Amino acid sequence: QVQLVESGGGLVQAGGSLRLSCAASGGTFSRYIMGWFRQAPGKEREFVARISRIGGSTYYADSVKGRFTISRDNLKNTVYLQINTLKPEDTAVYYCAADEAYSGTNSPDSYDYWGQGTQVTVSS
DSSP: OOEEEOOOOOEEEEOOOOEEEEEEEEGGGGSSEEEEEEOOOOSSEEEEEETTTSOOOOOTTTTTTTTEEEEEETTTTTEEEEEOOOOHHHHEEEEEESSSSSSSSSSSOOOEOOOOEEEEEEOO
16 A cells, blocks of 8 residues: 655745655555646545656646646656646645556546645735
């Protein structure tokens, strides 16, 4: 079973950047498809980005394409989310998640393990 710990969130001004990290332990990191999700107050958790086991394939929600970049370092057991040109609507708790077997959907229900989340707040 893999444990996930996110870091890198904070308060930033609109137009700024952040890099979120998610460190994995307790499992074979390269076995997992990794995803980032976010949840704003009063809203459902939504898919942000996904990366394949060895990092050769990535997929993004339309709302973040061109501004967010997901990457991973399997030697460091870490997945990253680079967020550029932040907007107030990006304010949310950001979660990383691990999926043992891609189900063909980006539903949170398809992911097996979750971190505790890191808060990103964007001021206008």
